[in-house]
Amino acid sequence: MKKKRFFTVLIALCLLVGSLWFLQRLLMPKYIHDIIEGRLISEYYDNAGGNDVIFVGDCEVYENISPITLWEEYGITSYIRGSAQQLIWQSYYLMEETLKYETPKVMVFNVLSMMYDEPQNEAYNRMTLDGMRWSQSKVDSIKASMTEEEDFLSYVFPLLRYHSRWSELSGEDFQYLFQTKKSFHQGYLMRVDVRPVTSYPSETPLADYQFSDTCYEYLDKMVALCEANGVELVLMKAPSIYPVWYDEWDQQMEEYAEEHGLLYLNFLDLTEEVGIDFNTDTYDNGLHLNLSGAEKMAHYFGKILQDTYQLPDHRQDPEVAAQWQEKADFYHAMEEDQYRELEEYGYLKSYGGRNPNEE
Amino acid sequence: MLFTSFEFIAFLAVMFLLYYLVPKKFQWLLLLAGSYVFYAWAGPHFLAYILTTTGTTWLAARWITRMQAEQAAWLKAHKAEMSREERKAYKAEGKKKTRRPFLACLLLNLGILAVIKYTDFFISNVNGIFGTDLAFMRFALPMGISFYTFQSMGYLIDVYRGKYPAQDSLGKFALFVSFFPQVVQGPISRYDDLAQTLYEEHPYDHRNISFGVQRICWGFFKKLVVADRLLVAVNELIQNPADYTGAFVLLAMFLYAIELYADFTGGIDMTIGIAQVFGVKLVENFERPFFSKNTAEYWRRWHITMGTWFRDYIFYPISVCQPMLKLSKASREKLGQALGKRIPVYLSTAIVWFVTGLWHGASWNFIVWGMLNCLVLIVSQEFEPFYAWFHGKFPKVGKTFWYRLFQVGRTFCLMSAIRILDCYRDVPLTFHQVGTIFTQGNWGIFADGSLLALGLSEADWAVIAIGVAVMLCVSLAGRSGSVREKLAAKPLPVRYALYWVLFVSILVFGAYGIGYDASQFIYNQF
Numbered sequence: 001m002k003k004k005r006f007f008t009v010l011i012a013l014c015l016l017v018g019s020l021w022f023l024q025r026l027l028m029p030k031y032i033h034d035i036i037e038g039r040l041i042s043e044y045y046d047n048a049g050g051n052d053v054i055f056v057g058d059c060e061v062y063e064n065i066s067p068i069t070l071w072e073e074y075g076i077t078s079y080i081r082g083s084a085q086q087l088i089w090q091s092y093y094l095m096e097e098t099l100k101y102e103t104p105k106v107m108v109f110n111v112l113s114m115m116y117d118e119p120q121n122e123a124y125n126r127m128t129l130d131g132m133r134w135s136q137s138k139v140d141s142i143k144a145s146m147t148e149e150e151d152f153l154s155y156v157f158p159l160l161r162y163h164s165r166w167s168e169l170s171g172e173d174f175q176y177l178f179q180t181k182k183s184f185h186q187g188y189l190m191r192v193d194v195r196p197v198t199s200y201p202s203e204t205p206l207a208d209y210q211f212s213d214t215c216y217e218y219l220d221k222m223v224a225l226c227e228a229n230g231v232e233l234v235l236m237k238a239p240s241i242y243p244v245w246y247d248e249w250d251q252q253m254e255e256y257a258e259e260h261g262l263l264y265l266n267f268l269d270l271t272e273e274v275g276i277d278f279n280t281d282t283y284d285n286g287l288h289l290n291l292s293g294a295e296k297m298a299h300y301f302g303k304i305l306q307d308t309y310q311l312p313d314h315r316q317d318p319e320v321a322a323q324w325q326e327k328a329d330f331y332h333a334m335e336e337d338q339y340r341e342l343e344e345y346g347y348l349k350s351y352g353g354r355n356p357n358e359e
Numbered sequence: 360m361l362f363t364s365f366e367f368i369a370f371l372a373v374m375f376l377l378y379y380l381v382p383k384k385f386q387w388l389l390l391l392a393g394s395y396v397f398y399a400w401a402g403p404h405f406l407a408y409i410l411t412t413t414g415t416t417w418l419a420a421r422w423i424t425r426m427q428a429e430q431a432a433w434l435k436a437h438k439a440e441m442s443r444e445e446r447k448a449y450k451a452e453g454k455k456k457t458r459r460p461f462l463a464c465l466l467l468n469l470g471i472l473a474v475i476k477y478t479d480f481f482i483s484n485v486n487g488i489f490g491t492d493l494a495f496m497r498f499a500l501p502m503g504i505s506f507y508t509f510q511s512m513g514y515l516i517d518v519y520r521g522k523y524p525a526q527d528s529l530g531k532f533a534l535f536v537s538f539f540p541q542v543v544q545g546p547i548s549r550y551d552d553l554a555q556t557l558y559e560e561h562p563y564d565h566r567n568i569s570f571g572v573q574r575i576c577w578g579f580f581k582k583l584v585v586a587d588r589l590l591v592a593v594n595e596l597i598q599n600p601a602d603y604t605g606a607f608v609l610l611a612m613f614l615y616a617i618e619l620y621a622d623f624t625g626g627i628d629m630t631i632g633i634a635q636v637f638g639v640k641l642v643e644n645f646e647r648p649f650f651s652k653n654t655a656e657y658w659r660r661w662h663i664t665m666g667t668w669f670r671d672y673i674f675y676p677i678s679v680c681q682p683m684l685k686l687s688k689a690s691r692e693k694l695g696q697a698l699g700k701r702i703p704v705y706l707s708t709a710i711v712w713f714v715t716g717l718w719h720g721a722s723w724n725f726i727v728w729g730m731l732n733c734l735v736l737i738v739s740q741e742f743e744p745f746y747a748w749f750h751g752k753f754p755k756v757g758k759t760f761w762y763r764l765f766q767v768g769r770t771f772c773l774m775s776a777i778r779i780l781d782c783y784r785d786v787p788l789t790f791h792q793v794g795t796i797f798t799q800g801n802w803g804i805f806a807d808g809s810l811l812a813l814g815l816s817e818a819d820w821a822v823i824a825i826g827v828a829v830m831l832c833v834s835l836a837g838r839s840g841s842v843r844e845k846l847a848a849k850p851l852p853v854r855y856a857l858y859w860v861l862f863v864s865i866l867v868f869g870a871y872g873i874g875y876d877a878s879q880f881i882y883n884q885f
Contacts, residue, residue, distance in 0.1 A: 012855045019859070023867065122873060149873055153365050160365075163867045164874055167818035 041131030048101035053078035057110030060238035063288035067186035069298035075313030080187030085124040093141035117212030197278035197286040209248035239267035241286040383560035397539035419464035420525035480721035540633040546664040561638025574632030581625030583869030592813040605799020616775035652766035
């Protein structure tokens with residue numbers, strides 16, 4: 001009798017846990033069509049390993065550099081571990097986590113997040129942290145990132161956060177319950193449309209231009225982490241003209257790079273060398289580059305990376321070449337499809353573009 | 360630490376594990392330690408208030424009991440040599456002696472409550488009447504001060520009356536005052552009800568714990584699925600009185616009644632369930648009050664422990680005090696037996712309801728709310744002969760289902776209407792808003808989609824409707840006995856399926872987390 005009861009309770013518990021797991025999967029946002037950036041971080045695990053360069057940072061990396069161009073032109077294998085408004089501690093913990101999967105030769109950190117010294121936004125936190133696999137790095141990143149309204153438990157059990165999505169469930173939530181969609185190219189989010197820069201931001205004076213101790217602390221940790229793992233750390237500032245990158249900030253980064261013997265590239269000062277034309281190379285008035293701009297960036301940056309760090313050309317390795325050919329095929333197919341949509345609809349209907357008639 | 364917070368659930372889990380792991384003789388000590396941790400969570404400085412009440416009440420009660428014992432012993436020893444009058448005089452003198460610590464303690468603790476809770480109310484009235492500009496004190500209200508003060512004073516009065524001797528152990532008495540499940544919003548327990556179950560050893564009892572967890576979950580359902588979801592619409596209606604008049608006020612009236620019921624009874628379900636998990640049996644505070652057929656019955660079934668506290672410690676003493684007896688005599692002489700005997704009863708009732716209103720909050724809306732309840736009760740009482748005549752004339756009508764339904768509906772509407780004073784917290788505004796129900800004529804709001812502009816979607820309203828329907832069904836089922844007992848008799852798959860539905864409903868449909876404001880229990884503020 002006791003045995004029967006034990007098994008009944010056990011089965012009931014299994015059913016309960018199973019149903020909760022199912023509900024959690026169902027209710028978690030799938031980020032399939034609207035805010036696809038939410039899938040960036042989780043897609044890495046299918047592509048981990050074999051990358052010589054890892055980029056970390058916010059949208060200024062995942063929208064401004066094309067890893068496929070780096071491959072096609074230089075044979076450089078790379079991956080962008082970028083996410084929307086990625087904060088510096090999140091970048092650090094992503095670097096730390098990445099080193100558990102592979103040891104690249106170079107890690108590139110985009111320094112825009114030096115401007116944020118405290119947790120900013122729960123939605124962005126979620127997009128970076130939910131996609132990470134469980135590890136000490138994820139735990140530390142969550143702890144460092146949580147805003148006051150958040151709690152750790154809801155990261156452990158995202159059902160507690162997303163339970164209220166029950167009223168927004170759509171066919172997409174069921175379709176992508178146990179699968180996902182491939183949308184990125186080694187962490188690069190492609191956009192081929194053009195929306196030229198029409199005005200430049202005015203530089204509102206700040207009371208204090210000094211980056212915070214917290215940000216420097218994480219920058220120091222990045223330096224130490226890379227040193228400990230024999231990885232070269234490169235600092236970059238992408239050529240996005242929004243938000244404003246102040247000269248005073250740039251000065252601090254230059255000084256830091258010099259002090260620590262790091263390469264620091266501010267692409268805002270190199271737009272001519274890169275060949276960026278803000279009339280044709282941005283899809284949102286200069287906030288992010290489009291495919292044309294991202295390929296120019298990769299072309300220019302790839303040369304520097306290869307020359308400075310003697311990165312091997314993997315195109316001669318048949319096995320790697322075959323893998324990357326697949327990635328390149330997917331990349332060009334999407335490029336073609338985006339141009340087709342642009343011609344057909346006047347905007348990128350399936351790729352997050354805005355219908356000009358609805359604006 | 361809100362009952363519905365993750366911190367509290369974790370705290371409860373740790374307490375539960377420790378409770379059944381420590382030697383049983385230390386269980387009450389663990390509850391005491393846990394209660395103080397829980398209380399200090401709101402701010403360690405608040406401990407000073409509850410410790411003062413605990414310490415002074417314990418000392419005074421012990422003092423009273425000691426004097427009573429000494430007097431009884433002396434009387435016993437000298438019984439033979441004393442006349443009846445001498446014994447009476449000695450007893451009166453003894454009572455006078457015990458009255459000193461009793462009154463000192465009573466005044467001190469009620470004084471603390473009065474100062475903390477009512478100083479600003481007093482200042483605002485002085486400013487209003489005399490045109491002064493006295494600054495408000497803005498004391499931070501210690502958690503559950505009204506509840507633990509009343510519980511302690513009830514104990515002190517009982518000891519003074521010689522109902523039971525004082526508790527010798529300061530720790531055990533401290534646990535009676537601070538027992539964490541009930542310190543925030545009651546029920547206001549009596550020492551003789553709670554003491555034994557609180558201090559005795561509790562072996563692990565699977566059935567009891569299971570029942571306790573079920574009750575907690577049911578409380579969570581009421582609070583998170585119904586009350587906190589309704590809160591969004593109620594807040595919208597109440598906080599923008601100029602935008603929501605007429606039929607919206609009627610809507611607010613009924614929605615608030617349901618919200619308050621789900622909130623308060625949900626909180627009490629959690630309280631009783633938590634106590635049950637620790638083997639402690641608390642008294643019930645509600646008995647399906649919305650099924651009441653008249654106001655008097657409603658108040659016997661709503662917040663029962665508060666009602667009985669006021670009855671035993673205010674109404675009865677006032678009714679039999681010397682001035683009231685004199686008034687009773689005089690009124691009977693002047694106004695005749697029929698009317699004269701009702702005057703002191705109604706006066707005592709009015710005093711009790713004035714205090715009840717004041718207990719609920721330091722503002723005139725609560726006092727008016729109390730007095731309106733009193734008025735309804737007195738009018739109902741005065742109409743008794745008419746009801747008797749009506750039922751005598753139409754004996755079949757009163758026995759029909761529809762008449763009973765009418766009575767229940769009438770009581771619900773009446774109580775909801777009076778309770779609207781609780782919402783606007785401004786007497787003239789409340790009367791103005793209620794007046795618009797009869798003048799506005801905007802009855803179309805129930806069908807033109809206006810309900811969807813109150814911050815709740817169609818899906819939210821559907822959840823509320825289903826939640827209320829479930830609550831109604833459970834209440835109906837509860838009329839013929841414990842719902843949990845009935846459930847326990849069902850086959851295992853049915854039982855587990857229902858538990859699953861309840862648990863998952865709370866998890867998925869509960870209004871908690873980001874996007875919902877963490878809502879305090881309404882009765883926490885009292």
